[in-house]
Amino acid sequence: MNNITSKIAKADNKMNARKAWGFRKFFPLFRRAALSLFGAVVLLLIIMLAILVPEISHFDPFKQDLFARLQAPGWVNNAGFTHIFGTDQLGRDIMTRVFLAARLSLAISFISVGGAGMVGIILGLVSGYFGGYFDDIIMRFADFQLALPLILLALAIVALLGPNVTNVILVFIVTGWPIFARTVRASTLALREQEFIEAARCLGCNNARILMRHILPNVARPLIVIASFELGKVIIYESSLGFLGMGAQPPTPTWGNMMADGRSYLDTAWWLTFFPGIALVLTAAASNYIGDGLNELFDPRSRRA
Amino acid sequence: MFLTSVVVFLLIHITPGDPVRLMLGEHASDEQVAAVRAQMGLDRSFPEQYLRFVFRALQGDLGMSIRAVRPTSELVMVALPATLELTAAALFLAVLVGIPVGILAALKPGSLFDNLALFLALLGQSIPSFWLGLTLITVVALRWQLLPTSGRGGLQHLILPACSLAPFLAGIIVRITRTSFLDVLSQDYIRTAYAKGFPLSPVLFKHALKNAMLPIITILGLQTGALLGGAVITETVFGWPGVGQLAVNAVHNRDYPVVQAVVLVSALIFVVINLVVDILYSVIDPRIRYQ
Numbered sequence: 403m404n405n406i407t408s409k410i411a412k413a414d415n416k417m418n419a420r421k422a423w424g425f426r427k428f429f430p431l432f433r434r435a436a437l438s439l440f441g442a443v444v445l446l447l448i449i450m451l452a453i454l455v456p457e458i459s460h461f462d463p464f465k466q467d468l469f470a471r472l473q474a475p476g477w478v479n480n481a482g483f484t485h486i487f488g489t490d491q492l493g494r495d496i497m498t499r500v501f502l503a504a505r506l507s508l509a510i511s512f513i514s515v516g517g518a519g520m521v522g523i524i525l526g527l528v529s530g531y532f533g534g535y536f537d538d539i540i541m542r543f544a545d546f547q548l549a550l551p552l553i554l555l556a557l558a559i560v561a562l563l564g565p566n567v568t569n570v571i572l573v574f575i576v577t578g579w580p581i582f583a584r585t586v587r588a589s590t591l592a593l594r595e596q597e598f599i600e601a602a603r604c605l606g607c608n609n610a611r612i613l614m615r616h617i618l619p620n621v622a623r624p625l626i627v628i629a630s631f632e633l634g635k636v637i638i639y640e641s642s643l644g645f646l647g648m649g650a651q652p653p654t655p656t657w658g659n660m661m662a663d664g665r666s667y668l669d670t671a672w673w674l675t676f677f678p679g680i681a682l683v684l685t686a687a688a689s690n691y692i693g694d695g696l697n698e699l700f701d702p703r704s705r706r707a
Numbered sequence: 708m709f710l711t712s713v714v715v716f717l718l719i720h721i722t723p724g725d726p727v728r729l730m731l732g733e734h735a736s737d738e739q740v741a742a743v744r745a746q747m748g749l750d751r752s753f754p755e756q757y758l759r760f761v762f763r764a765l766q767g768d769l770g771m772s773i774r775a776v777r778p779t780s781e782l783v784m785v786a787l788p789a790t791l792e793l794t795a796a797a798l799f800l801a802v803l804v805g806i807p808v809g810i811l812a813a814l815k816p817g818s819l820f821d822n823l824a825l826f827l828a829l830l831g832q833s834i835p836s837f838w839l840g841l842t843l844i845t846v847v848a849l850r851w852q853l854l855p856t857s858g859r860g861g862l863q864h865l866i867l868p869a870c871s872l873a874p875f876l877a878g879i880i881v882r883i884t885r886t887s888f889l890d891v892l893s894q895d896y897i898r899t900a901y902a903k904g905f906p907l908s909p910v911l912f913k914h915a916l917k918n919a920m921l922p923i924i925t926i927l928g929l930q931t932g933a934l935l936g937g938a939v940i941t942e943t944v945f946g947w948p949g950v951g952q953l954a955v956n957a958v959h960n961r962d963y964p965v966v967q968a969v970v971l972v973s974a975l976i977f978v979v980i981n982l983v984v985d986i987l988y989s990v991i992d993p994r995i996r997y998q
Binding site for chain 2: 437552553554555557558560634638641642645646647648661664665668669672675676679682683686687690691694
């Protein structure tokens with residue numbers, strides 16, 4: 403008996419030793435934490451710049467100046483102001499437009515995720531707690547959502563209702579709620595049989611109160627993780643829709659339609675597509691890394707070290 | 708599938724424009740409009756229209772495209788192989804890169820390779836495929852003059868589009884493979900084998916692989932939707948004549964039957980693929996069998 407036990411212990415040690423092999427024990431954890439912290443900083447930076455830059459910039463993002471069109475980054479105009487990111491095909495300053503677009507993209511993303519989250523949480527709670535008929539119907543709808551590629555559904559809805567910001571948000575709420583609902587439902591199902599819920603019921607709590615005060619807080623953690631990943635996803639999809647021409651219409655800048663405009667000038671003026679793209683990648687990456695870091699934090703299983 | 712068709716149909720027919728008017732142009736007289744409406748069956752009640760739609764659809768007739776005045780199903784069938792080609796290529800690339808990286812990362816958790824792999828995986832999920840496509844075009848096709856910028860043709864036309872579609876999926880694959888493998892490797896039977904002194908031999912590895920595959924193909928099946936969606940955008944960037952481009956043009960031209968047909972076909976593909984995944988389940992894991 404002892405022989406086998408000690409052998410297993412040794413094997414365990416061997417495996418754990420492999421895990422820490424080549425690196426200090428703490429470094430991997432620190433690395434991941436550093437990355438998600440970095441992501442948080444980047445996101446905050448972008449938000450701040452989105453709020454500030456259009457205010458303090460010398461340039462009007464909508465004013466066209468055809469003498470100044472397609473100038474490379476760093477070009478100084480007649481009045482002595484530098485176009486840090488260059489100008490676009492109508493002579494507008496790209497940097498100002500990039501951060502103005504950031505406002506719109508970030509706003510759309512937050513509202514969409516918030517909306518989808520609210521719908522999803524409510525439906526998930528109801529579905530998990532009450533079960534039965536509600537559950538079946540809601541889950542059927544959720545499954546059905548999965549079948550349609552988001553973009554195609556977005557295309558269809560925009561085709562019908564017209565390309566504007568409200569419809570984009572609508573599309574994301576309609577397609578984004580299932581993942582929230584599913585997660586909440588799973589946790590609710592697990593929690594609903596617990597004793598403290600039964601105790602609360604005995605004390606006279608009605609169902610709504612139980613849901614809000616007891617179940618919801620316990621479900622919150624995976625929700626935050628999912629919300630940050632969804633944020634990254636929505637930012638990318640929103641700009642994809644903008645790229646296709648469905649979304650905010652010109653002259654309102656969004657990262658997507660800026661890049662669509664820049665497509666014709668790819669070989670002559672690369673900065674038209676590059677800067678919105680970088681901004682987009684940074685923002686999406688930031689939210690993804692934040693989500694990953696939060697995931698590490700909350701889920702003990704994915705920890706290593 | 709039923710629900711899908713209902714919703715698609717409803718969507719298209721709630722449209723606030725009158726498609727017949729659009730078709731005939733602004734100068735059509737009211738009688739002409741009424742005549743065509745009758746011919747297209749648009750003046751019947753909704754449920755009746757829906758039934759006729761389904762009836763025809765099952766026979767492969769998905770309506771006439773308003774713009775091209777050709778059967779929609781013909782347009783879709785012509786464009787579909789292109790999209791499938793692109794999607795398959797991207798899937799192939801993503802799997803080719805993603806699974807080995809994921810496995811290696813799981814074998815050495817916490818190592819430099821592992822951290823790097825995860826970093827790149829998340830990065831891949833943060834890069835929009837159209838931006839990657841545009842950047843690739845700029846650098847590879849325009850600067851270096853290595854590969855063509857657009858259109859469909861031989862292998863060299865396929866490389867860039869597939870490369871811009873693949874990273875997103877590859878990121879997902881790396882992460883799910885790694886997680887799945889980590890789970891499997893910590894199973895008791897693996898630990899016991901280790902204790903008995905076996906290294907991670909090929910035989911053991913094969914068993915671990917089989918068990919790890921399950922969540923991987925589940926996720927792959929579910930991601931088909933996202934893949935098709937990504938294909939839509941990539942096709943637009945590269946001028947790839949597939950279903951995605953068809954749909955985008957149709958939306959711009961308010962060509963509803965085409966949009967309807969595309970959405971329906973995509974949903975169908977998704978359902979079929981997930982069915983295949985379910986069947987694969989029972990092949991891979993003998994414990995799961997359908998009675």
